[in-house]
Amino acid sequence: MATFSSVSRQNVLQAIAEYDSRGSTGFLDVYGFEPFPGYAVVHEGRSYDLRAVVGVAHRFATGRLATSEEFASSTASAVAILRKRGFDVTEPAVAVRPAPVRAARAPRAPRTPVARATAVREAPSATCPTCFMTLPATGVCDECG
Template structure:
């Protein structure tokens, strides 16, 4: 059972309202980037994974990060589509899902995977700095809590 099965349409609509009220910028700091899957609602665009994570927090009390969502932003998109929301996939053309190498039928050894020059092991991928990722979210408004531990919005 997927973690996102606990959310319903009302949770998502409340998450969208929370996003709009807070301006959305704080959520992007928590997520560490922008999703390639966009939730379209009433002429506005939202990060699908962030909205799904917030909706999960409303449903269960535990907000999900992209790493927590099975399938990442694509998994969040599937859950939101299941609830009747429109999703736009902004993945770059030609981007494919990563697959595990299949075994060679004769020898049983894994086949080597193809890598492009951009994704070669000698070229490390840039990662967001640890200081850009707040660790704590306010349990009431789901905005990143500053180092003081007191939510600027709620307390």
């Protein structure tokens, strides 16, 4: 994966100048790039293939041509660098689906209040008046008798 942080504005302008002198098809053929529809670098009212321009600008900056395969996961990085360097970049339009139309609902009948059962509290256990121990079911304290 190529990093494009070393590409300067001057490198991009140099690639654009070569793109202009060779023409679109010649520039793409010389460097082995396929047209990349959707993304374009816009400079002085003209559009340039994003991958080809950035790939060649990368070559001017580092001496190594960034290939089409390296753009697979780093197109967003290339777009960000170009914008940071002051270039306009067009991106493919995202198809927006219309929101589904829902049928109107019939009005609901008012709810009737429901009586809720209240919790029944358990009576406290009986305790021995002498030792304050809980009495067994027989009601006679096991300790005091």
